[in-house]
Amino acid sequence: MEERFHQAPCGFVTMTSDGLMKSANETFLNMLNYSAQDVIEKHIESILSAANKFFFHTYFYPFIRLYGHVDEMYLSLKSGSGQDIHVLLNGRRYEQDGVELIDCVFVHMRKRIQYEQELRNIKTKLEEAYKAKDEVIAELQALHRENEQKRQELIVLNGQLERLATTDTLTGLKNRRFFQERLAASIALFAEKASPCSLCIVDADHFKRINDTLGHDAGDRVLKQLAGIMQAGSREIDTVARFGGEEFVILLPGLEEQQVKAFAEKLRSAIELAPWSECAVTVSIGTATLTESDTDNTIITKADRALYASKAGGRNRVTHAAELKD
Structure with missing residues (x-):
């Protein structure tokens, strides 16, 4: 097998990631009229022309x-x-015993006229660029700076796109997609470490009446103010999101049943007593606390049933799912 490798119909060289040649078969040595001592532990650039060195680097x-x-x-x-x-x-990078190496296969191009025609202009420009290396280096540095600037701009743009993808445009709160992802993470944490978590569903009372009598602009202002009150009354670790329409959700890591009821009651009172410019606004709130049998769907369903009970009970009140009879 080793004899066949050395007599293969193409040259074969293994070199380090820095270009230091570590081994070469006989085909490669014969192709270039070198001995093993001429190339082993020598840099690949030692057998490249000036233009090709530049091409190799770029x-x-x-x-x-x-x-x-x-x-x-x-x-x-x-x-x-x-x-x-x-x-x-043709080259391919791999790792052996913790060392990064590159296997290279060289095929002798005896019929090269077509390739030379296609590359003549490029090679000429590269040779001229190498002769004016100071200008080329300065240009490359400028390109690197521009590339870094574009990379930073792309990072900022990606951040903006991510925020847009997870933010409700009207209220500035997180959107339903973001809330669902956080809820799934909280359920996984509960399953792993029994870390408690509760959620609230908050719904503006008689919101259709506000839209119908005062107009949709007034309704939008009410939703924005509601969002601000909920955000101000929540902790940094909580997730406040618009669930849809006049309905909001708040994910509350670490809160048990009694704690989430107290939180929801405080929020309900703050909304009722807020200085509303459009009209008096109240909310109904349904709450639920994670149990071992819950999924993302069941915990939302339980909180939604509790919200319905608050609505049916006269609105402007808080109900916990544990208070409901099956």
């Missing part, structure tokens, strides 16, 4: 680090007699 290294492989890279290698040997290079 194409091979970035691609092998980013993708782990490079396919059909066209290069000229310097032979032992000083001739240009045109090859196609």
Whole structure:
């Protein structure tokens, strides 16, 4: 097998991630008219032309680090007699015993006229760029700065997009999608560590009447003020979200039944006593506390039933799901 490897119809070189050649088969050595001592522990750039060194730095290294492989890279290698040997290079990165290595296969391109025609302009520009290396380095540095600036802009943009994807545009609260993700995480934490968690569903009383009599703009202002009161009355670890329409949800990690009832009652009172510019506003609240048998659907259903009981009981009140009869 080793004999077949050394006599393979293509050159084979293993080098470090820094370009230091560690082994080479006989085909590669014969292709370039070198002995093993001429290449082993030597840098790959020692057998590259000036233009190809630049090309190697701007194409091979970035691609092998980013993708782990490079396919059909066209290069000229310097032979032992000083001739240009045109090859196609395929490389693949791997790790062995904790050391990062790159296997490279070199195919001799004897019929290279078509390739030279396609690359002539590029090679000429690269050779000119290498001669004016100070200008090229300055340009590359400028490109790196621009790339870093664009990367930072992209990070900011991604953050803005993430906020838009998880935020209710009217109230500025988190949206239903974000709440569902946090609820799922709380249920998983409860299953793992029995960490308590409760939630409230808050619904504005007679909100349709507000829209019908005062208009939708007034209704929107009421929703925004409600959102502000709920956010101000919640802890930093709580999740306050708009569930839909005039309905809001508050996820309260760490609160047991009595604690969430006290929280909800305090919130209900703060809303009732708030200085409303449009009209008097009250809310009905349904609460529920996680149990071992709950899923994201069942805990919401329980809180929703408690909300319905608050509505049916005269509105402007708090009901916990544990108070309901099955």
